[in-house]
Amino acid sequence: MARLAARSRRPPLLGLLTAVPLLAAVALLAIVALPAAALGQPADPLPSWREGAVKRALVDFVGRVTREGGPDFVPLAERVAVFDNDGTLWTEQPVYVQAAFALDRIRALAPEHPEWTHTQPFRGVIEGDGHAVAAAGEKGVVQILAATHAGMTTDAFGQLVGDWLQTARHPRFDRPYDTLVYQPMLELLGHLRASGFKTFIVSGGGAEFMRVFAERAYGIPPEQAVGSSGATRFEAKAGGMPALVKEPTIEFVDDGPGKPSGINRFIGRRPILAFGNSDGDLQMLEWTAGGAGPRFLGLVQHTDAEREYAYDRQSRVGRLDRALDEAAGRGWSIVDMSRDWAVIFPPVPGGER
Incomplete structure (x- = not known):
């Protein structure tokens, strides 16, 4: 027992x-x-970027310039990052988003202008004749912009753009244009801001057009959106509210060599990081690279026809030819969209509008 x-x-x-x-x-x-x-381990700041040379270079660069006491430390005031918009932060095919807005406005206004049915480039827009619109050249572009952007107050224009973004859909993705932003770039913008950077858009698109959605789409406030601009006229009518009226005159083109001028004019500091996607961004990248100290230069190359689009040297929209060669020769970072991005677009917030 x-x-x-x-x-x-x-x-x-x-x-x-x-x-x-x-x-x-x-x-x-x-x-x-x-x-x-x-x-106590840092979370991945760029989860939609696949592991590779570009992601490592970005994380390393931000780490070096924010490490106090390190040889590459950059003071807060000098941490300026600039980004092109079309094709760099959101999709630009098959036409620039602002061009899609202008074409839709021509069609909406056509009943008030019967003369347009006999006048190019308006007839081409109404009939969907892209060759006729293209044949009108720069003069035709100015005519379209004057008809759709001028003669109204800046507040009225902003309301028009906001209303259009609420209803317009991308012809391929059937989503609102301002949801076709690149998730990896949203993460990069957020990582930079969390690291003390001030982030700017520097785009050939219209400044007043971008300022309608920049803060909502990218977290970039309107005063940090630098773009092309038209002339405005101040009006203070008796008994009415003062207003700025948009005129049919292009005042400043923020593209190509205009981008460094725009940075100097509206930002006042040479950036230490710049991202673009086309030959129109080359001078901005060169200007950024020309400063002293650590620099990061990046180009987005559109290589993903399945999830977005594939285009570069021969494209009429977002042509990337000379800048691609310069980037390769100078050791700048080239983002291969199909290889480097695990995700392209974020899900539509709150469901479809």
Whole structure:
């Protein structure tokens, strides 16, 4: 009986001893399951970027310029990053988004202008004749912009753009244009701002057009959106509110060599990071690269026909030819969209509008 009692007391002790490794394993699994931040490890700031040379270069650059006491440390005031918009922050095919807005406005206004049915480029727009519109050249572009952007107050124009963005859909993706922003670039913008950078748009698109959606889409406030601009006229009518009226005159073109001028004029500091996607961004990248100290220069190359579009040297929209050669020769970072981005667009917030 004594031996039997002794044996009956052993299993609980043996069970406890054998449970110790099991408890340790459970504890280890719990630790592994903890988020990296809880273990003191930094979370991935760019989760939609695939591991590779471009992601490593970006994370390394931000780390170096923000490391106090390090040889590449850059003071907060000098952490300026500039981004082209069309094709760099959101899709630009099959036509620039602002061009899609202008063409839709021509069609909406056509009943008020019967003369347009006999006048190019308006007739081409109404009939969907892209060749006729293209044949009108720069003069035709100016005519379209004057008809759709001028003769109204800046507030009225902003309201028109906002209303259009609420209803317009991209012809391929059937989504609102301002949801076709690039998720990897949103993450980069957020990482830069969390690291003390001030982020700017520097685009050939219209400044007043971009300022309608820039803060909502990118977290970039309107005063940090630099773009092409038309002349405005101040009006203060008796008994009415003062207003700025848009005139049919292009005042400043923020493209190509105009981009460094725009940066100097509206930002006042040479950036230390610049991203573009076309030959129109080359001078902005060169201007950024020309400063002293650490610099990051990046180009987005559209190589993903399945998830977005594939185009570069021969494209009429967002042509990337000379800048691609310069980037390769100078060791700038080239983002291969199909290779470097795990995700292109974010899900539509709150469902479809």
